[in-house]
């Protein structure tokens with residue numbers, strides 16, 4: 001049962017991801033929910049963004065007037081849409097999305113305050129691959145970003161394209177390289193780590209593509225309170241390949257509220273593992289060792305704690 005507190009703009013509900021699914025998000029950095037929002041809400045969102053329906057804000061934020069909201073609505077950051085009851089109920093608090101946010105961000109998830117509207121007249125060339133401005137690489141997950149496509153967005157209409165696993169450090173790709181398309185029917189929600197490498201994909205069809213982008217926020221310290229999975233063993237879990245596993249495991253430990261217990265020895269020690277080894281990796285549960293070098297200041301990729 002979802003509980004929304006309108007005074008703090010936070011919500012609570014049951015988590016829906018289990019250990020493996022949380023770890024999968026740590027490895028991949030994204031999740032896509034095709035067609036999660038109902039059609040009449042997608043249509044209303046397009047009408048709102050194109051100025052075809054009047055605004056009906058549920059309240060005026062302190063210090064703001066209706067004129068302020070009109071100006072905001074007409075801007076490339078139409079955050080006034082977050083004040084519409086129908087948008088709060090069916091998009092921001094979408095049941096499928098809320099359970100995932102609760103799993104990744106803990107209790108009392110904070111709703112977004114700033115919307116970014118990416119309106120494109122198709123056909124259009126692809127953007128260059130980029131990490132968004134102000135991204136940070138680190139083991140913390142204080143916020144999670146969402147994009148919402150209110151119209152059918154097949155590959156031909158240039159959905160966002162992203163490269164799995166690139167939220168862990170600086171990445172580059174050539175314009176000609178392809179990624180995963182967040183394509184889907186109207187109402188598709190893409191959930192991703194804000195640091196992930198992405199771009200607006202090439203579009204070949206004609207028409208207008210709307211996309212709204214915004215962040216959900218953590219308000220409580222992390223703890224491992226998503227769905228416990230019988231048999232899940234952090235010692236034997238798969239954290240990724242060379243130069244990746246150490247970052248993924250750090251992120252998973254931070255989310256588990258155990259970042260202060262995370263130390264690694266390097267080489268073939270945990271969190272590295274291979275399907276061909278005949279026993280569990282050495283080095284699990286060490287209290288002394290290194291941390292991954294998120295800031296890229298050491299040649300070997302390890303930092304002193």
Ligand SMILES: [Fe+2]
Pocket residue numbers: 130131132198199
């Ligand atoms: Fe971007």
